Amino acid sequence: MKKKQLVYWMSLILGVFLLFIGGGSIAKADTASDVDVAINTGVNYTAQKGNSLGAWDAPILAMSPNGITDAQAQTIYNAIISGNKTLGGSGTVSDTAAIVGLRAIGKDPTNVNNKDLIASAVTDANTATDLYNMIYDLESLSTGNYGTAAENAKQRLIDKITTAQDTSGLWIYHYTDFYTKKPASSTVDPTAQALLVLSMNNNDPTAHSALEKAITAVEDNLYQKNGGFMSNSNPSGPETESAVENVTLTNALAVAGVDVYSPLNGQSDYASPIQRLLDQKVTSTPSDTFLLYEGTSALQQAKFTRDGGKGSIFAFDQNAAFKPGELASLNAAADAKKQAINNDSLATTTDKSNAIANVNQILATYTNKINAYSTSATAIADRNAGANEINNVVVAHNATTTTINNGLSVSTTAPSPLTITPVSSPTVTPTVTQTTAKKNHSAKGTVVYGLTTVRLYKGTNFTKSNLSKTYKKQARINRPMFLVINQTTNKQGRAIYKVKDLKSGKTGYTLSGSKYFANAYYSAKVTKVKVINPKGINEYRKVQLTNKKRHVKKNASLSVKKVVNAGATTRFELTNGNYISANKKLVLATKISKASGATGSTTTATATNTNPTKTNSTTPSSTTVVSPTNSGSTATNSGGTVPNNTPVTPVTPGNTTQTVTVTVTANGSVLASGSVTVAAGASGMDALNALAAQKGLAISTSGSGPAVYINGIGSYKAGAAGPNSGWVYSVNGNEPNSSIGAYTVKSGDTISLNYVK
Numbered sequence: 001m002k003k004k005q006l007v008y009w010m011s012l013i014l015g016v017f018l019l020f021i022g023g024g025s026i027a028k029a030d031t032a033s034d035v036d037v038a039i040n041t042g043v044n045y046t047a048q049k050g051n052s053l054g055a056w057d058a059p060i061l062a063m064s065p066n067g068i069t070d071a072q073a074q075t076i077y078n079a080i081i082s083g084n085k086t087l088g089g090s091g092t093v094s095d096t097a098a099i100v101g102l103r104a105i106g107k108d109p110t111n112v113n114n115k116d117l118i119a120s121a122v123t124d125a126n127t128a129t130d131l132y133n134m135i136y137d138l139e140s141l142s143t144g145n146y147g148t149a150a151e152n153a154k155q156r157l158i159d160k161i162t163t164a165q166d167t168s169g170l171w172i173y174h175y176t177d178f179y180t181k182k183p184a185s186s187t188v189d190p191t192a193q194a195l196l197v198l199s200m201n202n203n204d205p206t207a208h209s210a211l212e213k214a215i216t217a218v219e220d221n222l223y224q225k226n227g228g229f230m231s232n233s234n235p236s237g238p239e240t241e242s243a244v245e246n247v248t249l250t251n252a253l254a255v256a257g258v259d260v261y262s263p264l265n266g267q268s269d270y271a272s273p274i275q276r277l278l279d280q281k282v283t284s285t286p287s288d289t290f291l292l293y294e295g296t297s298a299l300q301q302a303k304f305t306r307d308g309g310k311g312s313i314f315a316f317d318q319n320a321a322f323k324p325g326e327l328a329s330l331n332a333a334a335d336a337k338k339q340a341i342n343n344d345s346l347a348t349t350t351d352k353s354n355a356i357a358n359v360n361q362i363l364a365t366y367t368n369k370i371n372a373y374s375t376s377a378t379a380i381a382d383r384n385a386g387a388n389e390i391n392n393v394v395v396a397h398n399a400t401t402t403t404i405n406n407g408l409s410v411s412t413t414a415p416s417p418l419t420i421t422p423v424s425s426p427t428v429t430p431t432v433t434q435t436t437a438k439k440n441h442s443a444k445g446t447v448v449y450g451l452t453t454v455r456l457y458k459g460t461n462f463t464k465s466n467l468s469k470t471y472k473k474q475a476r477i478n479r480p481m482f483l484v485i486n487q488t489t490n491k492q493g494r495a496i497y498k499v500k501d502l503k504s505g506k507t508g509y510t511l512s513g514s515k516y517f518a519n520a521y522y523s524a525k526v527t528k529v530k531v532i533n534p535k536g537i538n539e540y541r542k543v544q545l546t547n548k549k550r551h552v553k554k555n556a557s558l559s560v561k562k563v564v565n566a567g568a569t570t571r572f573e574l575t576n577g578n579y580i581s582a583n584k585k586l587v588l589a590t591k592i593s594k595a596s597g598a599t600g601s602t603t604t605a606t607a608t609n610t611n612p613t614k615t616n617s618t619t620p621s622s623t624t625v626v627s628p629t630n631s632g633s634t635a636t637n638s639g640g641t642v643p644n645n646t647p648v649t650p651v652t653p654g655n656t657t658q659t660v661t662v663t664v665t666a667n668g669s670v671l672a673s674g675s676v677t678v679a680a681g682a683s684g685m686d687a688l689n690a691l692a693a694q695k696g697l698a699i700s701t702s703g704s705g706p707a708v709y710i711n712g713i714g715s716y717k718a719g720a721a722g723p724n725s726g727w728v729y730s731v732n733g734n735e736p737n738s739s740i741g742a743y744t745v746k747s748g749d750t751i752s753l754n755y756v757k
Contacts, residue, residue: 031261032306034278035299040065042283042296047072049289052489054079055101056293062104062322062380063300063313067329070387073105081113082748094444095120096140103143103316106380110146118146125153130567131173132445134160135193142200144317144377158201161194162210169217172235175567184505187231188222188245195252200312202256211256218249219264227263227276243280244291244486250277251298254305255312261302274302287460287491290498313376322376326383327367333387334363347395355395362389443487443497447568448517449479449585451728451754456501456508460490468508469501477532477585481520483568487512514730514752515665521570522582523563525738528591529572531556537586539578543571549578557590592738658682658747662691666716666755672697684729684740684751708741716755729753 043064046057053061053075061068080098095117099109109117121140128134138157141150166172173190176183195214198207222229229249230241250273254260263270271279282295301313304321313321341347341355366386370379454471455462471480482499485507490496497512510516531537531554541547543564552558559575563582570582580587658680663673676690685701685708692699700711710727711718718726729740730752736743745751 031272031274031278032303035274035303038278038281038283039296039299039303042292042299045283045286045292046296048286051075055097056297058101058104059314059322060293060296060300061325062329063325065324065328067325067327067332067383068105069329069332070391076101076105077107096136099140099143100314103314103377104322104380106384109143118150122146122149122153125157128157128160131161131164131171131190132193133567134164135190135197138197139200139314142197142312143314154201155204158198158204158207161198162206165194165210165214168221169213170221170231171214174235180503184236185234186239187234188229188239188242188249191218191222192229192245192249192252195249196255196312199252199255199257200315202311215253215256215258218253222249223264223270223273225270227271227273227279229273243277243282244294246273246276246280247282247291247294247298250274251294251301254298254302257305257310259306261306274299287489289488290486316377316380317375320376320379323370323379326376326379327370330363330366330370330383330386330390333390334359337390337393341393341395344395344397346397348397351395351397355393358393359390362386362393443484443512445568446484447481447502447520448484448497448499449481449520450474450516451479451514451518452516454480454482454510454516456499456506456510458508460488460496460509462490462492462494462496462509462511469506477534479520479585481585482510482517514728514734515754518584518728518730519734520584522572522584522587522589523570526560526563526572526582526589526592528589529558529560529587530590531558531586532588533586537580539574539576539580541578543573543579545571545579545581552580558587592742658745658749660687660745660747660749660751662687662751662753664688664691664697664713664753666714671714671716678745682745684731684743684745687745687749687751688740688753703741705741708739710740710753713753713755718755726755727753728755 043060046053046060049057053072055076058068058073058076061072080101098112099117102109102112110119118141121137124133125137125141128137134157138154138161141154141157161171164171170187171190171194172185172187174183174185191214195211195218198211198214201207202211218229221233222231224230224241228241228246230245231239250260253264253273258264260273262272264273277295277298282291283299285291285295297313304313309319309321311319313319316322337359338356341352341359344352347355363386366382366389369382369386450471450473452473455467456469456471457463457466458468459466474480481502482497483502484497484499486498488496488498490509495512496509497517498507498509500507531552534554536551536553536556538545538551539549541549543566558572558580561573561575564571564573564579571579572582572587573579657677659675659677661673661675664671672691672695674691674694676687676694678686678690683705688699688710691697697714699713700717702709702711709718713727716726730736731743732750740751740753
């Protein structure tokens with residue numbers, strides 16, 4: 001009897017033990033299945049963006065089970081090209097996004113409408129001092145093999161970033177609060193970003209050593225019981241948990257090869273980082289496009305690592321993360337072509353059979369090529385080339401053979417380590433005239449100030465209950481300043497910013513755009529400034545605004561030698577060698593270098609679809625009222641009356657012209673808006689005059705050429721020139737560093753004038 005009891009209890013204990021072990025495996029299996037579902041959710045929401053797809057969406061779609069379609073790739077390429085004017089900056093996330101997006105669709109980031117984004121990152125690596133600038137540069141250069149100069153730049157960046165590592169093993173981003181002048185800091189996000197780019201270079205001994213220290217520090221100091229991350233020992237105070245930061249740090253750990261499907265500390269009462277992302281439903285957020293991208297991409301990376309992949313999915317020349325998606329895209333292209341062939345009512349059965357046979361042959365050839373190579377880059381190149389050949393199969397109607405048009409075929413020889421071979425991917429016309437394409441410019445990391453009333457919301461759903469704070473419209477010297485953390489679109493389809501109030505530290509969401517914000521710092525070609533801060537301004541010997549040299553009172557005029565970048569802000573180096581802040585709340589640019597090609601006061605502006613024209617008066621002040629009608633009316637300026645039959649240069653294909661969109665807004669109402677065509681070399685003022693001719697708008701100005709000043713438009717008067725001027729102009733959502741009379745327009749520009757007094 002006792003023997004039977006012993007066997008029973010041994011069996012029971014063994015069963016419980018096996019159940020415990022098996023239960024853990026089941027839990028992991030369920031988590032893996034949940035990740036697949038979450039990825040598919042994110043991919044589906046991303047695909048639903050349609051014409052709003054951008055650069056960061058390319059890898060998500062390309063790695064999806066169905067791959068990326070030609071139409072999606074075309075939309076993404078158009079979006080990248082439309083932001084061409086903003087690319088090639090110093091360590092910007094928009095450049096990194098463009099490079100990743102281009103590589104994902106098989107395009108060359110060293111030639112984006114004659115801009116070399118890789119060369120820009122290499123150049124910036126020599127001078128970058130801001131941690132985030134260095135991180136973005138290193139991420140850009142780590143997406144592929146770009147030659148000796150890029151490798152040397154990567155090494156310099158690795159050394160700089162590892163040197164910036166805190167003794168705790170984390171990265172702490174320090175900055176000075178603009179108002180209180182007290183130190184502030186953040187820990188989780190800079191640590192996640194640094195971990196990510198160093199993990200992309202794990203084979204470097206310096207990076208590897210820093211990574212080991214950082215991963216231990218994350219587990220010991222940031223990892224929370226719910227699987228998320230936050231810092232309780234941040235120097236400027238505890239940080240709150242953020243879904244975006246959870247996503248970023250989980251992604252970085254996965255790139256480093258850490259098992260993020262399990263508790264990092266091995267304790268069963270802790271949730272895994274992946275479980276936390278699933279709990280936060282990071283891919284079920286179509287209203288928060290940034291979190292949607294970050295969440296989906298992080299889960300794709302985690303799945304890639306769990307399935308045995310090494311390194312980053314964005315290391316296009318090192319791993320084959322994109323292979324499955326490229327094969328799916330190629331098969332989809334073949335299926336679509338075969339369906340089109342079968343639907344050809346003019347082709348005989350034999351014609352269709354021959355054409356389908358050719359499609360199958362091409363499909364087999366490129367499937368073998370994709371499976372044979374070992375990197376994402378070659379897989380993407382072969383998918384592009386194979387899809388191109390499939391799409392060019394022609395059915396020979398009433399003939400006995402079917403031909404393949406190889407005129408557009410591209411060699412699929414694997415690219416050398418030093419070059420990227422652009423393949424037959426989507427093409428676009430370089431000139432972009434649709435204003436909607438401008439929205440892809442990223443303002444992340446810039447400091448802006450509010451031009452009008454700004455409402456800050458707790459989330460992306462702009463409801464009364466979500467309203468966190470309202471900032472009333474202020475004079476220039478008192479305008480609230482914000483750091484743009486992210487740029488996205490809410491579920492109402494409005495372009496919005498996630499910002500941080502630089503005075504209070506409060507974060508939230510608000511409407512973006514030139515109507516609400518302008519850059520708070522000057523960035524180019526100012527040669528003279530006037531101090532407008534009532535308390536004056538200090539001159540310093542160092543660019544960091546240390547080693548004070550003297551105090552300058554309000555209304556003093558200072559000569560500027562050049563603008564110097566200082567992280568998210570800028571400084572003016574004066575001709576005496578000292579430095580001052582380039583903050584627009586402190587100083588006003590009174591003299592700006594004339595832009596090349598800026599036109600003088602006699603340029604004739606020609607408006608499309610209208611006959612009247614106006615020649616600018618050279619008198620100190622003028623008011624123009626132009627009738628939009630075509631019969632017998634006259635255009636009046638301070639010099640007299642000009643008949644409507646004044647000869648104008650016609651806009652013909654033989655003339656070199658520029659077409660731009662001009663919008664004039666006051667107190668939230670659009671006074672006038674339209675597309676106008678002006679002569680090449682025309683200024684922003686010429687474009688405004690053309691709109692006035694088209695819409696019958698009264699404009700009062702003083703001065704001429706680059707020194708022109710808008711006194712009033714319609715009944716909205718600006719008052720005297722100075723910090724409280726009422727009419728503020730912007731180009732493509734940004735406040736230029738030249739006057740409206742000095743700015744030379746380009747086709748596709750969107751020029752906005754907003755009354756903010």
